[in-house]
Amino acid sequence: DKIIASNPVAELTPEEKPKTKQVKRDYLTPDELEKVVEAFPERTKQQREGLRMFLFSCYTGLRFSDVVKLQWNDIKKDASNGKSYFVIEMQKTKEIVKGYLSQKALALIECKHNKDENIFFGGAYLSNANKWLKIASASAGIEKNVSFHTARHTFAVNLLAGGMDIYSVSRLLGHTDIKTTQIYLEMMPKKQIEASEMIDKIF
Numbered sequence: 001d002k003i004i005a006s007n008p009v010a011e012l013t014p015e016e017k018p019k020t021k022q023v024k025r026d027y028l029t030p031d032e033l034e035k036v037v038e039a040f041p042e043r044t045k046q047q048r049e050g051l052r053m054f055l056f057s058c059y060t061g062l063r064f065s066d067v068v069k070l071q072w073n074d075i076k077k078d079a080s081n082g083k084s085y086f087v088i089e090m091q092k093t094k095e096i097v098k099g100y101l102s103q104k105a106l107a108l109i110e111c112k113h114n115k116d117e118n119i120f121f122g123g124a125y126l127s128n129a130n131k132w133l134k135i136a137s138a139s140a141g142i143e144k145n146v147s148f149h150t151a152r153h154t155f156a157v158n159l160l161a162g163g164m165d166i167y168s169v170s171r172l173l174g175h176t177d178i179k180t181t182q183i184y185l186e187m188m189p190k191k192q193i194e195a196s197e198m199i200d201k202i203f
Helices: 030-039 045-060 103-107 126-139 150-161 166-173 178-186 189-202
Strands: 075-077 084-089 096-100
Touching: 030 045, 030 126, 045 103, 045 126, 045 150, 096 166, 150 166, 150 178, 166 178
Parallel strands: none
Antiparallel strands: 075 084, 084 096
């Protein structure tokens, strides 16, 4: 409304500007993920579906909001190599993301239905999935704050640890700024040690 002629925050020094608190991000190693799966309660259909969705997120990096809305017509097949992939608009960022499906991800969605149907049924609500994940991780002796979003961190960190470049991981996650992806490198002291050792080899 042009009531204020300029942004008052622009007058603050870098020290005076409020800082965003860094949120701790936990992820699961492949061994920890296996333990969580073994301890996850699968007594009801809803619990089994919650686990299926969580694993699919671990293997694709998709958020809960994207997994729960994923439909069969979002899954395509590449004519050049026969591999299956998804193309979706992410709910949070509205970014278009394409990702090829691993064999583990495909195994979770073997039973195909009508094209306009959801792959996962909506009964596995986020709060319930988070509750079961916390129970499973505690039973497995994992002292981490495990939630459904941990799957996304698990996807990113393990890909980076496996040697995938940060730009590719950023694109797969649908990040609009690569700085967001760089946070995952800070969770990997092993990579920082490797960088220092590489310097010694180069110089």
